[in-house]
Amino acid sequence: xxxxxxxxxxxxxxxxxxxxxxxxxxxxxxxxxxxxxxxxxxxxxxxxxxxxxxxxxxxxxxxxxxxxxxxxxxxxxxxxxxxxxxxxxxxxxxxxxxxxxxxxxxxxxxxxxxxxxxxxxxxxxxxxxxxxxxxxxxxxxxxxxxxxxxxxxxxxxxxxxxxxxxxxxxxxxxxxxxxxxxxxxxxxxxxxxxxxxxxxxxxxxxxxxxxxxxxxxxxxxxxxxxxxxxxxxxxxxxxxxxxxxxxxxxxxxxxxxxxxxxxxxxxxxxxxxxxxxxxxxxxxxxxxxxxxxxxxxxxxxxxxxxxxxxxxxxxx
Amino acid sequence: xxxxxxxxxxxxxxxxxxxxxxxxxxxxxxxxxxxxxxxxxxxxxxxxxxxxxxxxxxxxxxxxxxxxxxxxxxxxxxxxxxxxxxxxxxxxxxxxxxxxxxxxxxxxxxxxxxxxxxxxxxxxxxxxxxxxxxxxxxxxxxxxxxxxxxxxxxxxxxxxxxxxxxxxxxxxxxxxxxxxxxxxxxxxxxxxxxxxxxxxxxxxxxxxxxxxxxxxxxxxxxxxxxxxxxxxxxxxxxxxxxxxxxxxxxxxxxxxxxxxxxxxxxxxxxxxxxxxxxxxxxxxxxxxxxxxxxxxxxxxxxxxxxxxxxxxxxxxxxxxxxxx
Numbered sequence: 001x002x003x004x005x006x007x008x009x010x011x012x013x014x015x016x017x018x019x020x021x022x023x024x025x026x027x028x029x030x031x032x033x034x035x036x037x038x039x040x041x042x043x044x045x046x047x048x049x050x051x052x053x054x055x056x057x058x059x060x061x062x063x064x065x066x067x068x069x070x071x072x073x074x075x076x077x078x079x080x081x082x083x084x085x086x087x088x089x090x091x092x093x094x095x096x097x098x099x100x101x102x103x104x105x106x107x108x109x110x111x112x113x114x115x116x117x118x119x120x121x122x123x124x125x126x127x128x129x130x131x132x133x134x135x136x137x138x139x140x141x142x143x144x145x146x147x148x149x150x151x152x153x154x155x156x157x158x159x160x161x162x163x164x165x166x167x168x169x170x171x172x173x174x175x176x177x178x179x180x181x182x183x184x185x186x187x188x189x190x191x192x193x194x195x196x197x198x199x200x201x202x203x204x205x206x207x208x209x210x211x212x213x214x215x216x217x218x219x220x221x222x223x224x225x226x227x228x229x230x231x232x233x234x235x236x237x238x239x240x241x242x243x244x245x246x247x248x249x250x251x252x253x254x255x256x257x258x259x260x261x262x263x264x265x266x267x268x269x270x271x272x273x274x275x276x277x278x279x280x281x282x283x284x285x286x287x288x289x290x291x292x293x294x295x296x297x298x299x300x301x302x303x304x305x306x307x308x309x310x311x312x313x314x315x316x
Numbered sequence: 317x318x319x320x321x322x323x324x325x326x327x328x329x330x331x332x333x334x335x336x337x338x339x340x341x342x343x344x345x346x347x348x349x350x351x352x353x354x355x356x357x358x359x360x361x362x363x364x365x366x367x368x369x370x371x372x373x374x375x376x377x378x379x380x381x382x383x384x385x386x387x388x389x390x391x392x393x394x395x396x397x398x399x400x401x402x403x404x405x406x407x408x409x410x411x412x413x414x415x416x417x418x419x420x421x422x423x424x425x426x427x428x429x430x431x432x433x434x435x436x437x438x439x440x441x442x443x444x445x446x447x448x449x450x451x452x453x454x455x456x457x458x459x460x461x462x463x464x465x466x467x468x469x470x471x472x473x474x475x476x477x478x479x480x481x482x483x484x485x486x487x488x489x490x491x492x493x494x495x496x497x498x499x500x501x502x503x504x505x506x507x508x509x510x511x512x513x514x515x516x517x518x519x520x521x522x523x524x525x526x527x528x529x530x531x532x533x534x535x536x537x538x539x540x541x542x543x544x545x546x547x548x549x550x551x552x553x554x555x556x557x558x559x560x561x562x563x564x565x566x567x568x569x570x571x572x573x574x575x576x577x578x579x580x581x582x583x584x585x586x587x588x589x590x591x592x593x594x595x596x597x598x599x600x601x602x603x604x605x606x607x608x609x610x611x612x613x614x615x616x617x618x619x620x621x622x623x624x625x626x627x628x629x630x631x632x633x634x635x636x637x638x639x640x
Contacts, residue, residue: 025448032443032450036457042516043460045483046472063486105368108361116350116358124366126632131373133628135577137596138621141383141603141614142376145390187372190365195635213349219357248465250580255604266465270584273471280474280481287471291464298463302456305463309521310528 050074050284057281074285082276084265084289089163091264091293093178094253095246098185099239105186106193106238107231111223113194114201115209125198132191136251143184147175147256176258184256185246192245193238196311200234201227234311240301241308244294265290377621383614390603390610404615415616418593421507422623425594426575428508433515434571437522442552444523445530455527459520466517466580473513474500474585503591510581510592518574522567529563530556565634572627576620595620 049062051070060067078084109128113121152169164170165178174180204227212222228235253267260271269290277283298305350358384405386398408415440458444451461469476483477499484499485491499509533556541551557564579596582588588597595616603613 028443028448029450032454035440036454039457039461039516042472042476046475049475057481061486061491062481063483105365109365112358112362118358122636124362126636127366127374128369129635130628130632131369133573133624133631134373134377135573135579135596135620135624137577137579137599138380138617138624139373139376140600141610141617142379143372144604145610146372146376183368184372187368190369191373194365210349213354219350219354220361223361244463248463248467250465250467250583254583255600266467269467269471273584280478283471284475287468291468294463294465295460298460302459306459306524306528309524 046284046288049280050288052281054279054281057279062280074281075289078276078282078285078289082272082286084286086163086261087263087265087268088293089160090178090262090268091247091266093165094181094185094264095243098182098189098246099242101182101186102189102193102242103235103238106190107197107228107235108223109190109194110197110201111227112219114198115204115206115222115227125194128191128194130191132188132195136188140251140255144175144255147180148173150174152177152179175256176262178262180256181253181264184252185249188252189242189245193242196238196308197231197234199311200231204230233307236301237304237308237311240297240304243297244305247294380614380617380621383611384618386611386614388610390608398611400611404612407612408615408619412612414593414598418595418598419619421593422575422578422595424507425511425514425578426572428511429515429518429571429575430568433511433518434522434567436515437519438526438567440519440523441526441530445527455523458523461517462520462524464517466514467584469513469517470510470581470584473510473516477509500585501590506585506591510585514578514581518571522571525567525570526563529560532563533559562634565630569627569631569634573624576624576627 049057051072051074052062052066053068053071053073056066056068057064106128109124113125151172152174154169154172155167157167157170158165168179169177171177174183208226208230209222212226213219217226247264248266249264250266250270253263254270257263257267260268263271269286272286273283277286383394385401386394387400387403388394388398444454444458464472474482479485479496479498479501480491482499485496490496497505500506537555537559538551541555546554577596578594579588582592582594583597586592588594588601599613599616599620601607601613602609602616
């Protein structure tokens with residue numbers, strides 16, 4: 001601190017503060033607005049390209065004013081021909097159970113590790129946390145083998161139109177199954193969620209758990225009806241974040257699902273790229289359709305989203 | 317954030333002497349409130365998730381290490397005859413022409429994120445961490461790309477980079493003059509082209525983490541520096557940055573892990589070929605595709621694992637202090 005004082009003579013502050021700040025602020029705002037424009041430009045460009053007809057861009061080039069007006073025709077094409085709703089459904093049946101099971105398992109582990117002292121609780125937390133930090137490619141080779149060699153019962157399926165959710169497998173394996181993708185998401189993300197929820201649960205006084213034990217509740221009951229309600233803000237934040245993580249996953253479904261029509265939307269984009277996205281207008285429309293759900297979640301739940309990220313990372 | 321929460325929790329008593337006992341603790345007396353049923357429940361509540369974690373994460377990690385010493389091709393059992401010692405590694409370092417390029421690309425990725433994207437995110441955070449009209453809107457905009465998948469980020473930037481139809485070449489008149497730059501096809505520049513795209517997302521992520529850190533800095537420190545006559549720049553480098561040391565570690569770790577995980581965007585552009593080779597992509601290409609060189613792919617996985625352990629250990633040693 002003394003170094004700071006020494007380096008900055010009194011004269012610096014005595015320069016009239018009120019007159020100095022305003023032009024400074026103005027320059028800052030101009031700078032930030034320029035940055036914002038630059039930041040939004042790629043997204044704006046995608047929206048603009050997606051709204052132009054192919055004949056318009058062929059005639060005028062992409063960097064031009066639209067002479068034939070703007071339309072949603074590209075969205076319509078992608079929506080129907082590439083069957084985007086079908087891939088949304090694939091994502092939905094993976095992400096919803098994925099988020100729920102992750103939160104259940106992670107909150108159990110976090111509860112047991114933070115509310116009770118036992119010999120290995122720190123090691124358990126470390127295993128979960130470190131496991132989530134590994135690059136997924138490190139484990140993919142043996143995991144792929146496990147998926148190809150684990151028998152899973154075939155107990156029929158839930159069918160909605162031409163969409164079929166197998167219970168629990170339609171080929172006796174974990175490989176190429178929704179349930180397999182759900183499983184790896186749950187296990188992989190439980191590591192992250194456990195870490196974040198432990199940080200949160202540490203702040204709950206152990207006396208609550210203790211007095212509930214004295215009152216005769218068992219630990220399962222305490223977890224479910226005492227601790228979980230107290231963690232509602234953290235659970236909401238984690239749910240938002242996990243939704244986005246699982247929605248945006250590309251790798252697991254790319255490797256662990258072989259039928260393109262079972263892939264969730266983010267992974268499906270890879271196949272659609274060659275097949276349906278034959279020009280930039282359609283690429284733009286497809287990419288934007290694929291990112292609308294997370295953007296909606298972000299707009300509605302921005303606070304939760306940011307809280308989830310910072311809960312996990314600024315502790316310590 | 318770390319400081320505000322600890323005061324709520326009761327001070328932790330000294331370490332448990334009798335190992336393994338599940339003991340809830342009173343202030344002075346020690347008594348166990350847990351019944352046998354409770355202990356079984358705790359064992360199950362931890363045991364089931366832990367078993368899954370061990371089977372699907374740590375088991376495969378160890379298996380990768382073992383397989384890296386074999387020439388197994390993914391079919392049948394691994395027998396003694398499959399073990400080939402360090403042959404995979406030997407070939408990796410000396411014979412496999414894609415390894416060193418991929419390794420270098422990962423290093424460039426790491427260097428770029430560390431020295432360009434992460435400092436930029438920190439800079440944005442410092443700019444926005446003040447009482448200012450519109451600061452939340454600015455934050456929301458810079459953070460927006462973070463919610464997009466890297467696949468979509470790749471698509472959105474393809475619209476900028478495409479040789480004849482892309483924005484950049486057209487806007488700079490390179491299409492008309494016929495001096496097209498193939499941003500994604502030229503192996504000398506495509507890595508940097510996708511690094512710009514990846515940074516678009518990374519900067520906002522770091523900004524948000526750093527903003528949270530800046531908010532936790534005691535305002536009286538800055539006030540004191542200001543009263544002492546420090547400029548804003550001096551205050552940041554000599555007062556705020558040192559206080560933020562723990563968060564800086566986390567930022568560095570997050571950056572390193574992002575760099576090692578890089579896969580999606582390179583894969584979506586060109587399957588990670590022709591200048592975009594990465595270790596993560598070599599692993600899958602060698603062991604999952606038709607080639608099915610499981611042992612060899614595992615050796616690359618082990619290299620990636622060993623590199624990843626550096627930031628992972630740094631992270632754990634940092635955060636486990638607060639969880640303990």
